[in-house]
Amino acid sequence: MDRQVMDQKLESLRRCVRRIELKCPPQPQMLESDPDLQDILSLNLTRAVQLAVDMGAHIIAGLEVAAPGTMGETFDVLADQGVLDAALALQLKKAVGFRNIAVHNYVAINWRMVHALAQDHLVDFSRFATAVVVWMQAQPS
Secondary structure, three states: OOHHHHHHHHHHHHHHHHHHHHHOOOOHHHHHOOHHHHHHHHHHHHHHHHHHHHHHHHHHHOOOOOOOOOHHHHHHHHHHOOOOOHHHHHHHHHHHHHHHHHHHOHHHOOHHHHHHHHHHOOHHHHHHHHHHHHHHHHOOO
């Protein structure tokens, strides 16, 4: 595992989470009516999901386990290997669902759902980062 790569990805994840925190409006109606906020939130949420998947894949590549077949399965493998708890893995799999909608079908985004994700589940990315750091610290240098 390349710790420098992981540290860079963790820092990028932190920046995405911070940007969402700073730009997420207090009410979902504000997000529904502001295309600039929509772009900022959807882009940073999509990036956060992709960074988490990338870090998960990086960890899995160093383990003696089969590669996941989907982005969401990345988090199942991490849970199976004790990197994440099962509840966090499930939340991150749901975030992959958002990412897929945002990337493949932009017009169908439910902005109230995005607002709820930003308000209620942004902490999942921080929990993921903490779990990754704890796991990395437990690995031999």
